[in-house]
Amino acid sequence: MDDHRYHHGDLRAALLAAAEAELSEKGIEAFSLRSVAKRAGVSHAAPAHHFGDARGLLTALAVAGFRRFLATQHQREAVADPTPRAQLVAAGLGYVDFALAYPALFRLIFSSDRPDFTDPALCQAGDAAYAHLADQVTAVGGGALETAAVWATAHGLADLLAAGRLKTLAALPPESRDSALAAALMRSFPAP
Amino acid sequence: MDDHRYHHGDLRAALLAAAEAELSEKGIEAFSLRSVAKRAGVSHAAPAHHFGDARGLLTALAVAGFRRFLATQHQREAVADPTPRAQLVAAGLGYVDFALAYPALFRLIFSSDRPDFTDPALCQAGDAAYAHLADQVTAVGGGALETAAVWATAHGLADLLAAGRLKTLAALPPESRDSALAAALMRSFPAP
DNA sequence: ACCTCTATCTTGACAGTGTCAGGATGAAGC
DNA sequence: GCTTCATCCTGACACTGTCAAGATAGAGGT
Numbered sequence: 554m555d556d557h558r559y560h561h562g563d564l565r566a567a568l569l570a571a572a573e574a575e576l577s578e579k580g581i582e583a584f585s586l587r588s589v590a591k592r593a594g595v596s597h598a599a600p601a602h603h604f605g606d607a608r609g610l611l612t613a614l615a616v617a618g619f620r621r622f623l624a625t626q627h628q629r630e631a632v633a634d635p636t637p638r639a640q641l642v643a644a645g646l647g648y649v650d651f652a653l654a655y656p657a658l659f660r661l662i663f664s665s666d667r668p669d670f671t672d673p674a675l676c677q678a679g680d681a682a683y684a685h686l687a688d689q690v691t692a693v694g695g696g697a698l699e700t701a702a703v704w705a706t707a708h709g710l711a712d713l714l715a716a717g718r719l720k721t722l723a724a725l726p727p728e729s730r731d732s733a734l735a736a737a738l739m740r741s742f743p744a745p
Numbered sequence: 746m747d748d749h750r751y752h753h754g755d756l757r758a759a760l761l762a763a764a765e766a767e768l769s770e771k772g773i774e775a776f777s778l779r780s781v782a783k784r785a786g787v788s789h790a791a792p793a794h795h796f797g798d799a800r801g802l803l804t805a806l807a808v809a810g811f812r813r814f815l816a817t818q819h820q821r822e823a824v825a826d827p828t829p830r831a832q833l834v835a836a837g838l839g840y841v842d843f844a845l846a847y848p849a850l851f852r853l854i855f856s857s858d859r860p861d862f863t864d865p866a867l868c869q870a871g872d873a874a875y876a877h878l879a880d881q882v883t884a885v886g887g888g889a890l891e892t893a894a895v896w897a898t899a900h901g902l903a904d905l906l907a908a909g910r911l912k913t914l915a916a917l918p919p920e921s922r923d924s925a926l927a928a929a930l931m932r933s934f935p936a937p
Numbered sequence: 938a939c940c941t942c943t944a945t946c947t948t949g950a951c952a953g954t955g956t957c958a959g960g961a962t963g964a965a966g967c
Numbered sequence: 968g969c970t971t972c973a974t975c976c977t978g979a980c981a982c983t984g985t986c987a988a989g990a991t992a993g994a995g996g997t
Contacts, residue, residue, distance in 0.1 A: 564945080580858045582774060586984065596947045598985080603945090607984065663908065664856035666772045697913040701902075702929040705911070709901025710893075716855065719897070721889040737894040740932050756974080778955065788976045790956080795974090799955065 565603045567593045572614050577657040581665050586610065608667060612675055615668040618658040619678035623685060625651040637692035638739075644689055645707040645738040646731060652711035659715055663708070690742065699742050706741035710734055757795045759785045764806050769849040773857055778802065800859060804867055807860040810850040811870035815877060817843040829884035830931075836881055837899040837930040838923060844903035851907055855900070882934065891934050898933035902926055 571592040576584055586607045587597045604610040626647030633643035652659040661668065668675060683704075690700040713719045722730060763784040768776055778799045779789045796802040818839030825835035844851040853860065860867060875896075882892040905911045914922060 582857065582859055587982080599946055601985075660856060663910075664852060664904070666774055698925055701905075701911050701914050701925075702898075702932070705901030705905055705929065706894075706898050706933065707901070708905055709897030709899070712856070712904055713893075713897055713900055718855075719893050722893050733890055733893075737897065737933065740894070741898065741929065779953075791975055793956075
């Protein structure tokens with residue numbers, strides 16, 4: 554609990570936490586590496602040793618974001634019917650949940666050039682998220698094109714809602730909003 | 746044709762053109778006001794007089810982006826069947842066309858905090874784009890929820906394609922890609 | 938015990954950025 | 968010709984990311 558040691562102990566994790574806080578407060582376009590260091594209580598060049606540069610930090614943050622992205626979908630799936638169709642819809646609702654709960658992380662992952670998307674760890678995290686969706690589409694009898702269609706619908710809903718551009722949907726109470734989202738998702742893949 | 750006059754003549758338009766070129770080359774997150782001024786051949790503080798600050802320039806650029814966004818949709822609609830359903834699908838294809846032709850502008854408009862979206866001109870331009878879509882959904886018998894569903898599908902396809910994340914769709918030849926997009930769009934609103 | 942080695946973090950510097958204050962320029966109106 | 972004013976420039980400031988060089992402390996060997 555001593556914050557004033559020369560060696561921090563777990564500065565890497567502390568910097569990631571500070572970076573996420575800065576990201577959600579200031580947004581990706583006002584993100585500052587020095588602000589992150591200041592928030593973590595270290596010098597402005599301390600992050601360099603753990604992440605190389607600002608891109609490295611944001612890449613690591615994007616990896617963590619993808620993991621939480623999948624975890625948010627799993628939360629929805631856990632409380633949904635075990636049928637493939639219900640699981641797929643639940644994943645879509647989790648997709649939207651993540652975008653609304655962590656809009657800055659969502660934008661970092663899907664609408665930013667700052668993370669290095671050729672980084673192996675980030676590639677793997679992104680591929681895992683895609684594979685999860687593709688598996689579920691396969692389970693309902695769809696192929697690559699159906700995966701693209703479902704993904705686009707979920708992504709469009711999530712992105713527009715997170716940006717505050719779907720006021721008619723956002724104004725609905727949670728249950729009817731979810732059912733509207735579910736209906737849109739259901740239409741995006743073929744009937745059984 | 747004299748580029749070295751003290752008074753530029755139409756610096757505002759020249760700065761907008763330079764800003765769009767910089768935006769599409771460097772991306773929104775590496776956008777630099779000084780680079781724009783340098784490209785236009787004026788001093789680093791010249792843009793301030795016409796746009797106030799960097800946000801003002803990007804706001805004006807977003808307004809122009811919304812206009813071109815609508816124009817791109819109109820191009821598709823002009824060569825499509827005049828039936829309401831075909832016109833709506835054409836608008837969706839134009840939506841995707843714009844995202845692929847001007848990805849940086851698309852991101853500026855839909856995934857950036859830098860423009861001032863409370864600016865009257867920008868609000869009006871954005872509302873016009875929304876109204877165009879809503880009108881077409883109304884013409885096929887849909888309401889607010891259907892508008893949201895169609896919008897989300899078109900937006901998701903456009904955003905993911907522009908980000909290069911739908912390789913299966915992007916790999917298709919143009920005609921079959923368009924028909925796949927059209928099929929996804931058709932499913933997003935009720936049958937006649 | 939001491940001594941090195943190494944990872945970790947700090948300090949200081951540099952070029953580049955947005956923004957502001959003040960000054961220079963030149964076109965238009967009287 | 969003189970004034971006026973929009974237009975554009977120069978210079979300064981604080982802030983940013985990145986690099987080089989130094990300070991610190993924990994670990995491991997002798």
